[in-house]
Amino acid sequence: MRKPSSSRPTGAGRRGRSQSADAKAKAGGRPVDAKTAPAKRLASKSALRKGADKPLVYKFQVERPKPAAKPVVEETKPVDPVLLGVQNLTVLPDEAGMRVDRFLEARFPSLSFSHIQRIARKGELRVNSKRVETKDRLEAGQTVRVPPLSIDARPIKRDGLSEKDRETRDFLASITIYEDDDMLVLNKPMGLAVQGGSGMVRHVDGLLEVLTDKRGQKPRLVHRLDRDTSGCLVIAKNRFSASALAKSFRARDTRKIYWALVAGVPRVKQGRVSTFLAKGEDDEGDAKMMVARHGDEGASHAVTYYAVVETAGQKVSWLSMKPVTGRTHQLRAHAAHIGHPIVGDPKYFNVENWELPGGIQKKLHLLARRIVIPHPRTGKPVDVTAPLPPHMKQSWNLLGFDTSRYDPIEEAPE
Numbered sequence: 001m002r003k004p005s006s007s008r009p010t011g012a013g014r015r016g017r018s019q020s021a022d023a024k025a026k027a028g029g030r031p032v033d034a035k036t037a038p039a040k041r042l043a044s045k046s047a048l049r050k051g052a053d054k055p056l057v058y059k060f061q062v063e064r065p066k067p068a069a070k071p072v073v074e075e076t077k078p079v080d081p082v083l084l085g086v087q088n089l090t091v092l093p094d095e096a097g098m099r100v101d102r103f104l105e106a107r108f109p110s111l112s113f114s115h116i117q118r119i120a121r122k123g124e125l126r127v128n129s130k131r132v133e134t135k136d137r138l139e140a141g142q143t144v145r146v147p148p149l150s151i152d153a154r155p156i157k158r159d160g161l162s163e164k165d166r167e168t169r170d171f172l173a174s175i176t177i178y179e180d181d182d183m184l185v186l187n188k189p190m191g192l193a194v195q196g197g198s199g200m201v202r203h204v205d206g207l208l209e210v211l212t213d214k215r216g217q218k219p220r221l222v223h224r225l226d227r228d229t230s231g232c233l234v235i236a237k238n239r240f241s242a243s244a245l246a247k248s249f250r251a252r253d254t255r256k257i258y259w260a261l262v263a264g265v266p267r268v269k270q271g272r273v274s275t276f277l278a279k280g281e282d283d284e285g286d287a288k289m290m291v292a293r294h295g296d297e298g299a300s301h302a303v304t305y306y307a308v309v310e311t312a313g314q315k316v317s318w319l320s321m322k323p324v325t326g327r328t329h330q331l332r333a334h335a336a337h338i339g340h341p342i343v344g345d346p347k348y349f350n351v352e353n354w355e356l357p358g359g360i361q362k363k364l365h366l367l368a369r370r371i372v373i374p375h376p377r378t379g380k381p382v383d384v385t386a387p388l389p390p391h392m393k394q395s396w397n398l399l400g401f402d403t404s405r406y407d408p409i410e411e412a413p414e
Helices: 012-026 100-107 115-123 161-174 202-212 240-250 328-335 390-399
Strands: 081-085 087-092 143-146 149-151 174-179 183-188 229-235 255-263 270-282 287-292 300-312 316-323 366-374 383-386
Touching: 012 149, 087 229, 100 115, 100 143, 100 270, 149 174, 161 174, 161 202, 174 383, 240 366, 255 328, 255 390, 270 328, 287 328, 300 328, 316 328
Parallel strands: 229 366
Antiparallel strands: 081 149, 087 143, 174 183, 183 229, 255 316, 255 366, 270 287, 270 300, 300 316, 366 383
C-alpha cells in the first residue's frame, strides 16, 4: 500500500482552503450566498500530490439559500364605472326630513361628497323642478331629479363587522324585548348611559352604530332614561318612525309606568305630585333638579301619579309611578319631595339616620317597567314590559313582593 504523500498542497490549494475557512467563519454556520462564498473543495490529497498521472480534479458543493416564498398576489380586475342617465327619484316617507346631500349619499353610497356639491352648485340637481342646496330638507312625495352619474359598480360591504362590532350587535340583541321593521324596545341595563357625555365612552347611542342599515340609516333615540335607571327604552329604526314616535311622546300619547322601592310608607296610598322643577346644584356643586316656583328661571311644570302596591312594615314601600310629563330626574325628585326618596339614589336620598335593610344592595331601585306607545305606521298600541333588574329582583325576593300583584296605577289618569 502506498503511504500518504507528505507533500504540501500548492499555493492555489492553500489559498482555496484559507478562503473556504474564512467564508465559513464569517458565515457563522449560516447559509452563505453562492455568488460570494468560495466553494468547498472535496478533492483528496492524493489527487493533488506532485506528479500524479491524472489531472487535478475538483468537486464543488455550493450551499445555496432557500428561495424566498413568492407573495401571493390576488389578481383583481378593474371595475368599470356604471353610467347612469337622468333619474327622477321620489322621496319616501322614511326619507322625509333628510338633507339633500344625505338623501343622495343613502341612494348612491359610492358617490363622493364633492360630486354631490358640484351637481348642486351647477343647478343640475333639482327638487320638484327647482334648484336646491345640499343642506335643504326634503319632504315625502317630492321628486328629486339627478343628472347623469358615473358611479363605482362595486358593492358596498356593510356586513364586514369586526369582532368587537359583532359582540356589540349580540349584546343589543340580548337586551331587545320587542322589535319590528320600524322600532325596537331595549331593556336598558343599570349603569349603561343612553347618550355620551364628559368621559362617557360606552353608551346606547354609540352602540346603535352597528345596526346601521344598507341605506345608511342608523337607529335613533326618541326619549331618554337616566344612566342608573333600568327598563324600557324605545328606539326608532328609520327616520319616519323617529318622527312619529317623537310626536307620540310630545303629545303624551305614550303611557309609561315605573316601579320604585322607596323609604317609608306614604300616608296617601294613591296620589298626585305637581311641582315646578328647575336645574340647580347640590352642596357639592353637582347638577340636581330642584323644586321651584312658577315663574322661576328655567322652571318647568312636572306631574306624577303614584300608587303604593305593597309595603314591608313601615321600612320600605313598592311604588308604581306614572309620569305625565317627562322632566329630567322627575320621578327621583318627586319621590324625595314627598318624603319617600328612592332607595339607592345617590343624588336625592335625603332621609337622615336611615339604614338600608339587610341584603338590599345600595343601587338605584327604579325600573321603567312598562311602556304603551302607538305604532309609528299602524297606530295600534305596542305594549312592552321589562323584567326586574338583578338587584331589584333580589330586593323583591327578600321583601316577599309578588310581581304578579295587581298594579293600582292602572286606574290613574293619563
